[in-house]
Amino acid sequence: MGVPSFGVVGVGALGRHHARVARDLDGVTCAGVFDTDAGRATAVGTELGVCVRSSLADLLDASDAVVVAVPTTIHERVALEAIRAGVHVFVEKPMAADTDAADRMITEAGRAGVVLQVGHVERFNPALVAARPYLGRPLFVESHRLAPFTPRSLDVAVVLDLMIHDVDLLCSLVGRPVTGLAAAGAPVLTRHVDIANARLAFEGGAVANLTASRVSARRVRKLRIWQRSGYLSLDLAAGGGEFYRLREEISVLDGPVLPDGVPSPTGLASIVERIPVPGDGMEPLVAELASLRDAVLGLAPPPVTGEDGRRALELSLAIEKQIEDHVTHTRSAST
Numbered sequence: 001m002g003v004p005s006f007g008v009v010g011v012g013a014l015g016r017h018h019a020r021v022a023r024d025l026d027g028v029t030c031a032g033v034f035d036t037d038a039g040r041a042t043a044v045g046t047e048l049g050v051c052v053r054s055s056l057a058d059l060l061d062a063s064d065a066v067v068v069a070v071p072t073t074i075h076e077r078v079a080l081e082a083i084r085a086g087v088h089v090f091v092e093k094p095m096a097a098d099t100d101a102a103d104r105m106i107t108e109a110g111r112a113g114v115v116l117q118v119g120h121v122e123r124f125n126p127a128l129v130a131a132r133p134y135l136g137r138p139l140f141v142e143s144h145r146l147a148p149f150t151p152r153s154l155d156v157a158v159v160l161d162l163m164i165h166d167v168d169l170l171c172s173l174v175g176r177p178v179t180g181l182a183a184a185g186a187p188v189l190t191r192h193v194d195i196a197n198a199r200l201a202f203e204g205g206a207v208a209n210l211t212a213s214r215v216s217a218r219r220v221r222k223l224r225i226w227q228r229s230g231y232l233s234l235d236l237a238a239g240g241g242e243f244y245r246l247r248e249e250i251s252v253l254d255g256p257v258l259p260d261g262v263p264s265p266t267g268l269a270s271i272v273e274r275i276p277v278p279g280d281g282m283e284p285l286v287a288e289l290a291s292l293r294d295a296v297l298g299l300a301p302p303p304v305t306g307e308d309g310r311r312a313l314e315l316s317l318a319i320e321k322q323i324e325d326h327v328t329h330t331r332s333a334s335t
Helices: 013-024 039-046 054-060 072-084 099-112 126-132 160-176 284-294 306-333
Strands: 005-009 029-034 065-068 088-090 114-118 137-145 178-186 195-202 208-214 222-228 230-237 238-248 274-278
Touching: 005 013, 005 054, 005 284, 013 029, 013 039, 013 065, 013 284, 029 039, 029 054, 054 072, 065 072, 065 284, 072 099, 072 137, 088 099, 088 284, 099 114, 099 306, 114 306, 126 230, 126 238, 126 274, 137 160, 160 195, 160 208, 160 222, 160 306, 178 208, 178 306, 195 306
Parallel strands: 005 029, 005 065, 065 088, 088 114, 137 208
Antiparallel strands: 137 222, 178 195, 195 208, 222 230, 230 238, 238 274
16 A cells, blocks of 8 residues: 545544544545535535545545544444445544444454554543653552533533543553442533543552543643552643652652651652653644554554454443433432
Protein backbone atom coordinates (compact mmCIF):
# COMPACT_ATOMS: atom_id res chain seq x y z
CA MET A 1 0.00 0.00 0.00
CA GLY A 2 1.19 3.49 -0.83
CA VAL A 3 -0.40 6.50 0.83
CA PRO A 4 -3.62 5.32 2.56
CA SER A 5 -6.87 7.21 2.03
CA PHE A 6 -9.11 7.95 5.01
CA GLY A 7 -12.83 8.62 4.77
CA VAL A 8 -15.11 9.92 7.51
CA VAL A 9 -18.65 8.66 8.10
CA GLY A 10 -20.67 11.17 10.09
CA VAL A 11 -19.61 14.81 10.24
CA GLY A 12 -21.21 16.05 13.41
CA ALA A 13 -19.24 17.86 16.11
CA LEU A 14 -16.52 15.19 16.31
CA GLY A 15 -16.61 13.82 12.78
CA ARG A 16 -15.94 17.28 11.38
CA HIS A 17 -12.66 17.37 13.33
CA HIS A 18 -11.73 13.89 12.11
CA ALA A 19 -12.23 15.11 8.55
CA ARG A 20 -10.05 18.16 9.21
CA VAL A 21 -7.27 16.01 10.63
CA ALA A 22 -7.53 13.43 7.83
CA ARG A 23 -7.24 16.26 5.31
CA ASP A 24 -4.04 17.63 6.90
CA LEU A 25 -2.33 14.49 8.26
CA ASP A 26 1.07 13.64 6.78
CA GLY A 27 1.13 10.38 4.88
CA VAL A 28 -2.65 10.26 4.37
CA THR A 29 -5.09 11.47 1.74
CA CYS A 30 -8.68 12.33 2.58
CA ALA A 31 -11.13 10.22 0.57
CA GLY A 32 -14.00 12.48 1.58
CA VAL A 33 -16.96 12.47 3.92
CA PHE A 34 -20.44 11.01 4.00
CA ASP A 35 -23.39 11.86 6.23
CA THR A 36 -27.06 10.95 5.91
CA ASP A 37 -27.70 14.65 6.45
CA ALA A 38 -26.67 15.79 2.98
CA GLY A 39 -26.84 19.47 3.92
CA ARG A 40 -24.44 19.02 6.81
CA ALA A 41 -22.08 16.93 4.68
CA THR A 42 -22.06 19.61 1.99
CA ALA A 43 -21.41 22.36 4.52
CA VAL A 44 -18.48 20.50 6.09
CA GLY A 45 -17.11 19.45 2.72
CA THR A 46 -17.20 23.05 1.48
CA GLU A 47 -15.66 24.39 4.69
CA LEU A 48 -12.79 21.90 4.66
CA GLY A 49 -12.37 21.57 0.91
CA VAL A 50 -12.88 17.80 0.90
CA CYS A 51 -14.95 15.56 -1.34
CA VAL A 52 -18.56 14.86 -0.32
CA ARG A 53 -19.59 11.31 -1.20
CA SER A 54 -23.16 10.52 -2.21
CA SER A 55 -23.38 7.23 -0.31
CA LEU A 56 -21.55 5.08 2.20
CA ALA A 57 -20.75 2.59 -0.56
CA ASP A 58 -19.19 5.37 -2.62
CA LEU A 59 -17.02 6.44 0.31
CA LEU A 60 -15.95 2.87 1.03
CA ASP A 61 -14.94 2.37 -2.61
CA ALA A 62 -12.61 5.37 -2.32
CA SER A 63 -11.17 4.59 1.15
CA ASP A 64 -8.54 2.32 2.65
CA ALA A 65 -9.86 3.16 6.13
CA VAL A 66 -12.89 4.96 7.49
CA VAL A 67 -13.56 6.82 10.70
CA VAL A 68 -17.01 5.93 12.04
CA ALA A 69 -18.32 8.97 13.92
CA VAL A 70 -22.06 8.29 13.70
CA PRO A 71 -24.44 7.79 16.67
CA THR A 72 -23.46 4.81 18.82
CA THR A 73 -26.61 2.88 17.97
CA ILE A 74 -25.48 2.50 14.35
CA HIS A 75 -21.76 1.97 14.92
CA GLU A 76 -22.11 -1.75 14.32
CA ARG A 77 -24.04 -1.45 11.07
CA VAL A 78 -21.63 1.04 9.52
CA ALA A 79 -18.51 -0.73 10.82
CA LEU A 80 -19.63 -4.13 9.54
CA GLU A 81 -20.41 -2.74 6.09
CA ALA A 82 -16.91 -1.27 5.96
CA ILE A 83 -15.24 -4.42 7.27
CA ARG A 84 -17.06 -6.61 4.74
CA ALA A 85 -15.84 -4.28 2.01
CA GLY A 86 -12.25 -4.91 3.19
CA VAL A 87 -11.87 -1.40 4.60
CA HIS A 88 -10.02 -0.74 7.87
CA VAL A 89 -12.20 0.77 10.60
CA PHE A 90 -11.68 3.37 13.29
CA VAL A 91 -14.84 3.56 15.42
CA GLU A 92 -15.47 6.24 17.99
CA LYS A 93 -16.16 5.39 21.62
CA PRO A 94 -18.22 3.74 22.90
CA MET A 95 -17.46 1.23 20.17
CA ALA A 96 -20.99 -0.22 20.20
CA ALA A 97 -24.31 -0.09 21.99
CA ASP A 98 -23.66 -3.41 23.76
CA THR A 99 -21.00 -6.07 24.11
CA ASP A 100 -22.72 -8.47 21.69
CA ALA A 101 -22.39 -5.88 18.94
CA ALA A 102 -18.77 -5.26 19.95
CA ASP A 103 -18.08 -9.01 19.73
CA ARG A 104 -19.53 -9.19 16.23
CA MET A 105 -17.36 -6.28 15.10
CA ILE A 106 -14.23 -7.87 16.56
CA THR A 107 -15.01 -11.26 15.00
CA GLU A 108 -15.73 -9.81 11.56
CA ALA A 109 -12.60 -7.65 11.59
CA GLY A 110 -10.47 -10.64 12.53
CA ARG A 111 -12.05 -12.74 9.80
CA ALA A 112 -11.50 -10.01 7.19
CA GLY A 113 -7.96 -9.25 8.35
CA VAL A 114 -8.59 -5.52 8.72
CA VAL A 115 -7.65 -3.10 11.48
CA LEU A 116 -10.33 -2.31 14.05
CA GLN A 117 -9.26 0.62 16.24
CA VAL A 118 -11.41 2.31 18.88
CA GLY A 119 -11.39 6.05 19.49
CA HIS A 120 -10.31 6.43 23.10
CA VAL A 121 -8.54 9.69 22.38
CA GLU A 122 -7.32 10.33 25.95
CA ARG A 123 -4.71 7.61 25.44
CA PHE A 124 -3.03 10.21 23.22
CA ASN A 125 -3.36 13.14 25.61
CA PRO A 126 0.01 14.95 25.82
CA ALA A 127 -0.10 14.76 29.62
CA LEU A 128 -0.38 10.94 29.53
CA VAL A 129 2.29 10.65 26.86
CA ALA A 130 4.70 12.84 28.86
CA ALA A 131 3.95 10.93 32.08
CA ARG A 132 4.87 7.51 30.69
CA PRO A 133 8.48 7.55 31.99
CA TYR A 134 7.12 8.04 35.53
CA LEU A 135 4.28 5.55 35.42
CA GLY A 136 4.69 2.51 37.63
CA ARG A 137 2.21 0.23 39.32
CA PRO A 138 -0.78 2.35 40.39
CA LEU A 139 -2.04 1.83 43.93
CA PHE A 140 -4.79 4.45 43.91
CA VAL A 141 -6.19 6.44 41.00
CA GLU A 142 -8.63 9.33 41.13
CA SER A 143 -10.22 10.99 38.12
CA HIS A 144 -12.57 13.95 37.75
CA ARG A 145 -14.18 14.61 34.36
CA LEU A 146 -16.66 17.45 34.71
CA ALA A 147 -18.33 19.43 31.94
CA PRO A 148 -21.01 22.10 31.64
CA PHE A 149 -24.30 20.94 30.18
CA THR A 150 -24.57 20.88 26.39
CA PRO A 151 -27.36 19.37 24.29
CA ARG A 152 -25.23 16.59 22.79
CA SER A 153 -24.93 12.84 23.44
CA LEU A 154 -28.12 13.00 25.46
CA ASP A 155 -29.14 9.59 24.14
CA VAL A 156 -26.70 7.98 26.60
CA ALA A 157 -25.91 8.41 30.28
CA VAL A 158 -22.84 10.31 31.43
CA VAL A 159 -21.00 7.02 31.98
CA LEU A 160 -20.91 6.17 28.27
CA ASP A 161 -20.62 9.82 27.29
CA LEU A 162 -17.72 10.90 29.53
CA MET A 163 -16.66 8.41 32.21
CA ILE A 164 -15.78 5.73 29.65
CA HIS A 165 -12.67 7.78 28.78
CA ASP A 166 -11.33 7.29 32.30
CA VAL A 167 -12.52 3.68 32.47
CA ASP A 168 -10.34 2.94 29.44
CA LEU A 169 -7.37 4.88 30.86
CA LEU A 170 -7.72 3.09 34.17
CA CYS A 171 -7.83 -0.37 32.59
CA SER A 172 -4.78 0.39 30.46
CA LEU A 173 -2.83 1.79 33.44
CA VAL A 174 -3.63 -0.97 35.93
CA GLY A 175 -3.72 -3.89 33.53
CA ARG A 176 -5.50 -6.20 36.00
CA PRO A 177 -9.04 -7.60 36.20
CA VAL A 178 -11.68 -5.74 38.21
CA THR A 179 -12.67 -7.54 41.41
CA GLY A 180 -15.08 -5.04 42.96
CA LEU A 181 -17.42 -2.27 41.84
CA ALA A 182 -19.59 0.25 43.67
CA ALA A 183 -21.33 3.07 41.84
CA ALA A 184 -23.94 5.75 42.38
CA GLY A 185 -25.30 8.68 40.43
CA ALA A 186 -28.35 10.70 39.51
CA PRO A 187 -30.25 12.21 36.58
CA VAL A 188 -30.33 15.99 36.94
CA LEU A 189 -31.32 17.62 33.65
CA THR A 190 -32.07 14.63 31.43
CA ARG A 191 -33.83 11.29 31.76
CA HIS A 192 -30.43 9.60 31.88
CA VAL A 193 -27.82 9.76 34.65
CA ASP A 194 -25.98 13.11 34.42
CA ILE A 195 -23.54 12.74 37.33
CA ALA A 196 -21.85 9.50 38.32
CA ASN A 197 -19.27 8.15 40.73
CA ALA A 198 -17.67 4.70 40.64
CA ARG A 199 -15.20 3.00 42.94
CA LEU A 200 -13.30 0.09 41.42
CA ALA A 201 -11.05 -2.49 43.02
CA PHE A 202 -8.55 -4.48 40.96
CA GLU A 203 -6.78 -7.77 41.34
CA GLY A 204 -3.47 -6.98 43.01
CA GLY A 205 -4.90 -4.30 45.30
CA ALA A 206 -5.22 -1.17 43.15
CA VAL A 207 -8.28 1.01 43.85
CA ALA A 208 -9.75 3.81 41.76
CA ASN A 209 -12.37 6.50 42.28
CA LEU A 210 -13.97 7.98 39.15
CA THR A 211 -16.32 10.96 38.98
CA ALA A 212 -18.02 12.25 35.83
CA SER A 213 -20.57 15.02 35.42
CA ARG A 214 -22.13 16.85 32.50
CA VAL A 215 -23.91 19.36 34.72
CA SER A 216 -20.88 21.08 36.21
CA ALA A 217 -20.34 24.83 36.45
CA ARG A 218 -16.88 24.49 34.92
CA ARG A 219 -14.85 22.07 32.84
CA VAL A 220 -12.37 19.82 34.70
CA ARG A 221 -10.32 16.86 33.44
CA LYS A 222 -7.92 15.76 36.16
CA LEU A 223 -6.20 12.43 36.74
CA ARG A 224 -4.20 11.66 39.88
CA ILE A 225 -2.13 8.51 40.32
CA TRP A 226 -0.49 7.34 43.53
CA GLN A 227 2.19 4.64 43.33
CA ARG A 228 5.16 3.49 45.37
CA SER A 229 7.52 5.61 43.26
CA GLY A 230 5.57 8.83 43.78
CA TYR A 231 2.47 10.80 42.88
CA LEU A 232 1.37 12.02 39.45
CA SER A 233 -1.04 14.92 39.11
CA LEU A 234 -2.16 15.36 35.50
CA ASP A 235 -4.36 18.06 34.02
CA LEU A 236 -5.72 16.42 30.88
CA ALA A 237 -7.40 19.64 29.77
CA ALA A 238 -4.12 21.56 29.90
CA GLY A 239 -2.07 18.65 28.57
CA GLY A 240 0.54 18.55 31.33
CA GLY A 241 1.14 17.89 34.98
CA GLU A 242 3.61 17.20 37.77
CA PHE A 243 5.33 14.22 39.36
CA TYR A 244 6.22 14.27 43.06
CA ARG A 245 8.63 11.83 44.69
CA LEU A 246 11.01 11.62 47.62
CA ARG A 247 14.42 13.00 46.84
CA GLU A 248 16.92 10.35 45.81
CA GLU A 249 18.95 10.65 49.03
CA ILE A 250 15.85 9.79 51.10
CA SER A 251 14.70 6.20 50.74
CA VAL A 252 11.69 6.53 53.02
CA LEU A 253 10.46 8.90 55.72
CA ASP A 254 10.69 7.40 59.18
CA GLY A 255 10.19 9.86 62.02
CA PRO A 256 10.62 13.63 62.20
CA VAL A 257 14.28 13.81 61.15
CA LEU A 258 16.11 13.44 57.87
CA PRO A 259 18.82 10.79 57.42
CA ASP A 260 21.59 13.18 58.47
CA GLY A 261 19.87 13.80 61.80
CA VAL A 262 18.95 17.40 61.06
CA PRO A 263 15.32 18.22 61.99
CA SER A 264 13.20 18.53 58.87
CA PRO A 265 11.97 22.02 57.96
CA THR A 266 8.28 22.75 57.80
CA GLY A 267 8.18 22.74 53.99
CA LEU A 268 8.25 19.68 51.76
CA ALA A 269 10.78 21.06 49.28
CA SER A 270 13.73 19.58 51.18
CA ILE A 271 12.34 16.04 51.03
CA VAL A 272 10.03 15.99 48.00
CA GLU A 273 11.19 16.54 44.45
CA ARG A 274 8.70 18.19 42.06
CA ILE A 275 9.23 17.24 38.43
CA PRO A 276 7.23 19.13 35.79
CA VAL A 277 5.56 16.88 33.22
CA PRO A 278 4.97 19.18 30.25
CA GLY A 279 3.11 17.83 27.24
CA ASP A 280 4.36 18.51 23.73
CA GLY A 281 1.16 20.29 22.75
CA MET A 282 0.26 17.85 19.99
CA GLU A 283 -3.46 17.64 19.29
CA PRO A 284 -4.54 14.19 20.57
CA LEU A 285 -6.75 13.61 17.53
CA VAL A 286 -3.74 14.07 15.24
CA ALA A 287 -1.71 11.52 17.22
CA GLU A 288 -4.68 9.16 17.24
CA LEU A 289 -5.21 9.18 13.47
CA ALA A 290 -1.45 8.98 12.94
CA SER A 291 -1.53 5.73 14.91
CA LEU A 292 -4.34 4.50 12.66
CA ARG A 293 -2.21 5.35 9.63
CA ASP A 294 0.68 3.33 11.04
CA ALA A 295 -1.61 0.39 11.85
CA VAL A 296 -3.10 0.41 8.35
CA LEU A 297 0.42 0.44 6.87
CA GLY A 298 1.44 -2.45 9.13
CA LEU A 299 4.08 -0.38 10.91
CA ALA A 300 2.60 -0.88 14.40
CA PRO A 301 -0.41 -2.58 15.97
CA PRO A 302 -3.41 -0.37 16.77
CA PRO A 303 -2.81 1.10 20.25
CA VAL A 304 -6.50 0.78 21.19
CA THR A 305 -7.82 -2.51 19.85
CA GLY A 306 -11.36 -3.75 19.51
CA GLU A 307 -10.75 -5.86 22.60
CA ASP A 308 -9.68 -2.74 24.51
CA GLY A 309 -12.83 -0.95 23.39
CA ARG A 310 -15.00 -3.89 24.40
CA ARG A 311 -13.39 -4.05 27.85
CA ALA A 312 -14.09 -0.35 28.47
CA LEU A 313 -17.64 -0.76 27.17
CA GLU A 314 -18.37 -3.81 29.33
CA LEU A 315 -17.12 -2.16 32.51
CA SER A 316 -18.91 1.12 31.72
CA LEU A 317 -22.18 -0.74 31.15
CA ALA A 318 -21.72 -2.51 34.50
CA ILE A 319 -21.20 0.87 36.20
CA GLU A 320 -24.25 2.28 34.44
CA LYS A 321 -26.40 -0.71 35.44
CA GLN A 322 -25.42 -0.37 39.10
CA ILE A 323 -26.19 3.35 39.05
CA GLU A 324 -29.57 2.77 37.42
CA ASP A 325 -30.37 0.18 40.11
CA HIS A 326 -29.29 2.70 42.77
CA VAL A 327 -31.51 5.42 41.25
CA THR A 328 -34.49 3.05 41.08
CA HIS A 329 -33.98 1.95 44.67
CA THR A 330 -33.67 5.55 45.85
CA ARG A 331 -36.88 6.54 44.10
CA SER A 332 -38.73 3.58 45.57
CA ALA A 333 -37.47 4.34 49.06
CA SER A 334 -38.67 7.95 48.82
CA THR A 335 -42.29 7.06 47.92
